[in-house]
Amino acid sequence: MKNQEIPYKTYLTEQELPTAWYNLRADMKTKPAPLLNPGTGKPLTAQELTPIFCEELVRQELDNDTAFFPIPDEIRDFYKMYRPSPLVRAYCLEKVLDTPAKIYYKFEGNNTSGSHKLNSAIAQAYYAKQQGLKGVTTETGAGQWGTALSMACAYLGLDLKVFMVKVSYEQKPFRREVMRTYGASVTPSPSMETEVGRRILAEFPGTTGSLGCAISEAVEVAVKNPGYRYVLGSVLNQVLLHQSVIGLEAKAAFEKIGVKPDVIIGCAGGGSNLGGLIAPFMGEKLRGEADYRIIAVEPASCPSFTRGVFAYDFCDTGMICPLAKMYTLGSSFIPSANHAGGLRFHGMSTILSQLYHDGLMEARAVEQTAVFQAAEQFARCEGILPAPESSHAIRAAIDEALRCKETGEEKTILFGLTGTGYFDLTAYQQFNDGLMTDTIPTDEDLARSIAALPKVSVE
Ligand SMILES: *Cc1c(COP(=O)(O)O)cnc(C)c1O
Numbered sequence: 001m002k003n004q005e006i007p008y009k010t011y012l013t014e015q016e017l018p019t020a021w022y023n024l025r026a027d028m029k030t031k032p033a034p035l036l037n038p039g040t041g042k043p044l045t046a047q048e049l050t051p052i053f054c055e056e057l058v059r060q061e062l063d064n065d066t067a068f069f070p071i072p073d074e075i076r077d078f079y080k081m082y083r084p085s086p087l088v089r090a091y092c093l094e095k096v097l098d099t100p101a102k103i104y105y106k107f108e109g110n111n112t113s114g115s116h117k118l119n120s121a122i123a124q125a126y127y128a129k130q131q132g133l134k135g136v137t138t139e140t141g142a143g144q145w146g147t148a149l150s151m152a153c154a155y156l157g158l159d160l161k162v163f164m165v166k167v168s169y170e171q172k173p174f175r176r177e178v179m180r181t182y183g184a185s186v187t188p189s190p191s192m193e194t195e196v197g198r199r200i201l202a203e204f205p206g207t208t209g210s211l212g213c214a215i216s217e218a219v220e221v222a223v224k225n226p227g228y229r230y231v232l233g234s235v236l237n238q239v240l241l242h243q244s245v246i247g248l249e250a251k252a253a254f255e256k257i258g259v260k261p262d263v264i265i266g267c268a269g270g271g272s273n274l275g276g277l278i279a280p281f282m283g284e285k286l287r288g289e290a291d292y293r294i295i296a297v298e299p300a301s302c303p304s305f306t307r308g309v310f311a312y313d314f315c316d317t318g319m320i321c322p323l324a325k326m327y328t329l330g331s332s333f334i335p336s337a338n339h340a341g342g343l344r345f346h347g348m349s350t351i352l353s354q355l356y357h358d359g360l361m362e363a364r365a366v367e368q369t370a371v372f373q374a375a376e377q378f379a380r381c382e383g384i385l386p387a388p389e390s391s392h393a394i395r396a397a398i399d400e401a402l403r404c405k406e407t408g409e410e411k412t413i414l415f416g417l418t419g420t421g422y423f424d425l426t427a428y429q430q431f432n433d434g435l436m437t438d439t440i441p442t443d444e445d446l447a448r449s450i451a452a453l454p455k456v457s458v459e
Pocket residue numbers: 114115116117144145233234235267268269270271272273274342343387389390418419420
């Protein structure tokens with residue numbers, strides 16, 4: 001297909017929606033390290049995980065070998081309300097940048113929750129319902145995950161209790177109201193409702209909270225209440241599995257127009273959108289069928305890949321969750337209150353951590369004002385108001401396209417546009433008023449939280 005014949009948007013039909021999720025682990029030579037029981041230091045068994053997570057999700061979490069998991073019809077039907085999502089050729093951005101690069105983005109913001117998180121929310125709520133549970137508990141940072149899960153739970157008639165990081169609860173009251181409209185109960189975290197919340201408040205009075213802390217509270221409530229389980233919107237293997245629908249659709253759309261990307265870029269918080277976007281491409285790379293440059297983009301204020309260590313760590317601040325081997329800044333690390341709320345987690349998916357450790361992908365950290373400059377440039381020419389998280393990927397995509405301009409290379413760049421920024425207008429306001437700053441942790445800050453990593457010896 002000639003360049004000018006490539007449409008602005010390539011959609012798959014409903015019939016072409018993937019029928020199975022792809023499990024990247026099946027093709028990894030070095031599998032991600034298992035989750036460990038913090039008490040015994042031994043790999044967690046399904047039996048130990050089922051008090052926390054739904055049974056089917058435990059099965060998905062622990063399965064390193066099955067390449068494809070069929071997507072149940074009920075979930076595919078829900079997907080059809082907002083999927084397939086478009087693969088967009090960013091002609092206008094290319095023109096503004098005057099680059100020979102060809103830029104594409106996969107847009108996941110076309111649903112009320114405004115992000116890709118709904119792809120896993122509906123799956124997790126579905127399996128909870130299947131198991132006959134009353135409800136689920138979770139944490140949310142910026143609020144996208146809580147919103148997505150509240151939509152999924154409302155659809156299926158499940159009860160939902162959300163612990164929302166306090167700084168977001170206060171900065172993003174509108175997100176909170178969307179969740180409540182969909183029937184969720186929302187509590188600012190840390191709260192006095194849980195033992196771990198009370199302990200953290202006693203130790204750090206006035207803390208604005210963190211994802212790790214909200215996770216501890218949500219897990220505690222799930223474990224203590226019969227008929228409830230905990231669900232998590234990122235980081236876990238099962239979440240990356242569900243998010244593979246993004247990459248599978250993107251790959252099928254590229255095949256429709258006869259194009260192959262050279263560079264694939266995504267923002268990385270806990271790693272779910274990036275893991276999902278790259279899944280089938282990375283699969284080809286792992287099987288030696290194709291090669292792609294893959295770039296994870298994270299905030300300079302929470303640089304897990306680029307300044308963290310690859311070690312076993314807790315996923316939560318309260319240190320009650322399993323230990324995961326990942327790139328981490330230490331579970332006691334609380335990033336400055338930046339605006340990319342979805343990218344403030346101290347750790348990273350074990351799958352992506354292993355791939356990065358094995359040299360199969362790159363990572364870079366970008367500063368907040370540079371991210372918003374990219375967001376502004378993108379919004380003005382492509383029309384979509386991007387989420388601050390997504391704008392990390394935009395920043396890197398623009399930088400790659402500008403590099404192509406220097407070298408004259410006609411690279412094809414794909415990036416994940418994970419969501420919209422309508423609930424992030426306080427951040428845009430700061431940027432527009434010239435009041436935005438870049439906060440980068442010092443080496444001493446990081447050394448302190450990294451020194452507090454649990455000591456784990458695994459044979
Ligand atoms: C949550 C979120 C992210 C980051 O989460 P990942 O699990 O790393 O994908 C990125 N973009 C948006 C819009 C989000 O809501």
